[in-house]
Amino acid sequence: MFLQLVTPPSTSPAAPPVTPAQNNVDSLWLYHPLQLSAIVETMWRNRGNAPSSPFVAWPADFTNLILQDTTFYAGYPFPNTGGVGLPEYQGLMPSADFIPPSQQPGIALISGNVPPTNWDHLIYAYLVENTRIFDIFAKVLEAYMFSERLETPSPATQQFLRNTEYLIYSDGLPTMVWTTASRLRRDEIANRMTWYYGMFGLDLAHAQQLSAQHPYEKPAAANRDFIPTFEAFASEVWQGIQNSKNTSGVNTTDDEAISTAARRIFDMMATRRLNGNLSREEFRAVAIMSWLHLAVMYDSPVVQDLKASASSPEMRLQKIAERVGMPAHIKTKPLLDLSQEFSFLLQSIETGAYNTPGAASLLYTLGTPIEQSAEIVIDQYSLATGRNLKASHVAVTERRTAPRLPPAPPARPNGRADRPAAA
Amino acid sequence: MNSDPRHEGPYEGKAVEEPTGIPKIVDEIVEHVEAAVEHVEHVLAPVPADASHQEPDEAEAFDSLFTRHQCEVLRDLLRLHRSLRGPQALLERAGHFTRPPFPPPPKTSDARR
Numbered sequence: 001m002f003l004q005l006v007t008p009p010s011t012s013p014a015a016p017p018v019t020p021a022q023n024n025v026d027s028l029w030l031y032h033p034l035q036l037s038a039i040v041e042t043m044w045r046n047r048g049n050a051p052s053s054p055f056v057a058w059p060a061d062f063t064n065l066i067l068q069d070t071t072f073y074a075g076y077p078f079p080n081t082g083g084v085g086l087p088e089y090q091g092l093m094p095s096a097d098f099i100p101p102s103q104q105p106g107i108a109l110i111s112g113n114v115p116p117t118n119w120d121h122l123i124y125a126y127l128v129e130n131t132r133i134f135d136i137f138a139k140v141l142e143a144y145m146f147s148e149r150l151e152t153p154s155p156a157t158q159q160f161l162r163n164t165e166y167l168i169y170s171d172g173l174p175t176m177v178w179t180t181a182s183r184l185r186r187d188e189i190a191n192r193m194t195w196y197y198g199m200f201g202l203d204l205a206h207a208q209q210l211s212a213q214h215p216y217e218k219p220a221a222a223n224r225d226f227i228p229t230f231e232a233f234a235s236e237v238w239q240g241i242q243n244s245k246n247t248s249g250v251n252t253t254d255d256e257a258i259s260t261a262a263r264r265i266f267d268m269m270a271t272r273r274l275n276g277n278l279s280r281e282e283f284r285a286v287a288i289m290s291w292l293h294l295a296v297m298y299d300s301p302v303v304q305d306l307k308a309s310a311s312s313p314e315m316r317l318q319k320i321a322e323r324v325g326m327p328a329h330i331k332t333k334p335l336l337d338l339s340q341e342f343s344f345l346l347q348s349i350e351t352g353a354y355n356t357p358g359a360a361s362l363l364y365t366l367g368t369p370i371e372q373s374a375e376i377v378i379d380q381y382s383l384a385t386g387r388n389l390k391a392s393h394v395a396v397t398e399r400r401t402a403p404r405l406p407p408a409p410p411a412r413p414n415g416r417a418d419r420p421a422a423a
Numbered sequence: 424m425n426s427d428p429r430h431e432g433p434y435e436g437k438a439v440e441e442p443t444g445i446p447k448i449v450d451e452i453v454e455h456v457e458a459a460v461e462h463v464e465h466v467l468a469p470v471p472a473d474a475s476h477q478e479p480d481e482a483e484a485f486d487s488l489f490t491r492h493q494c495e496v497l498r499d500l501l502r503l504h505r506s507l508r509g510p511q512a513l514l515e516r517a518g519h520f521t522r523p524p525f526p527p528p529p530k531t532s533d534a535r536r
Contacts, residue, residue, distance in 0.1 A: 007508035021519035340510035
């Protein structure tokens with residue numbers, strides 16, 4: 001969710017961005033929690049699929065008032081220049097210009113029109129959380145709060161830690177749409193594991209370690225068939241991709257099989273989501289994980305303060321984990337690489353686009369962005385799970401039993417006849 | 424007797440090509456229909472997701488490969504893909520997120536002290 005907030009519409013390599021997303025993220029860390037809350041509510045209100053989920057956000061007049069307010073001051077400098085407020089970003093922006101909340105690309109008006117927003121699928125949150133990023137940052141916060149084991153954080157990092165602690169690791173304001181914890185469901189980690197199980201029939205990789213501290217309930221109605229169905233779908237799509245690359249031989253592509261599997265996934269997801277069910281929970285989970293994901297997408301202030309600068313998100317996370325004495329998931333790279341593409345693939349399946357064989361060829365026609373995305377999912381899924389979706393189908397049948405033969409006669413030494421036994 | 428002059432003379436008894444030129448009135452009808460269709464699409468088409476930002480029509484390159492229905496689905500899916508604004512590799516290539524320079528720049532003599 002925060003990823004879509006900070007990234008400008010065009011990501012075409014041909015057109016360099018006017019304001020890089022990194023600059024927007026640097027600004028994002030510095031906002032007041034109330035500004036961030038207004039952003040969250042605005043993102044929800046502007047969602048492109050509003051009719052599918054009935055929950056109402058804060059009123060636009062209210063959020064606009066907060067987002068456009070320019071008096072979020074850090075305070076006043078006394079005594080020399082009394083009366084002039086210090087802006088909230090005073091001396092904190094690492095580079096370029098501070099971007100006010102209302103100018104973040106995801107919510108900034110375009111020619112006076114409200115742009116529709118979108119965010120990732122719950123599978124994104126599941127995959128990112130599997131890296132243990134949530135637990136690692138919890139440890140980082142603990143280390144900063146209760147010890148001086150780590151170096152004193154810079155002012156920019158302190159702003160980040162404040163927002164992370166009170167927005168991500170706390171209960172939200174009761175009136176906010178993303179508040180999904182209450183006295184009845186206090187444990188947000190356990191809640192998320194319940195949703196993951198309901199939607200995908202999956203536990204987190206480190207669920208055994210978590211379940212002692214966060215016991216959770218596995219819902220009776222869960223999509224337990226999701227993984228076998230998805231693997232059948234992906235395997236059929238791979239057949240199509242393979243045959244698109246072939247110039248001769250048998251074409252085993254089966255559009256009917258692709259659409260049948262897609263339809264099953266569509267129905268599973270639609271059943272869990274009836275009447276906007278789980279939509280707020282998904283929003284919250286995705287928002288939390290995208291916030292933490294953004295923090296390791298580049299050498300952000302907290303990454304630099306933790307001496308975790310690196311060349312890729314997984315290496316940064318690994319180094320942060322080492323600083324607080326924890327391991328990150330060893331498959332962090334494929335999990336992160338898979339997260340955004342898998343999110344798109346599942347959303348596209350949920351549009352119903354592949355429910356009929358007619359559009360199945362979009363998934364494997366070489367060169368289309370859809371095919372490229374599907375291929376990344378198939379590759380990264382295999383790397384992350386160790387289950388090769390490209391392997392040929394092997395039918396499991398009953399073991400063939402050998403025909404019964406009469407018992408072999410006893411061996412006789414050559415040239416000697418058996419003698420009758422002596423009476 | 425055949426009254427069509429094309430069936431007489433050197434063409435008699437042979438397959439005759441249709442005239443290649445399109446009468447002007449047909450051209451006018453086509454233009455009229457195209458203009459009407461264009462007008463209807465303009466009225467009914469939803470506002471693009473990012474109205475001020477002219478997205479490149481990536482689907483255009485595949486118009487010859489797919490049917491009209493498939494092209495429509497492809498355009499919808501590409502719009503969905505853009506709305507998710509990722510993935511990381513694409514963002515990095517587009518200059519949204521930087522990696523540390525490699526090899527690292529040489530340190531100045533002041534920094535070594």
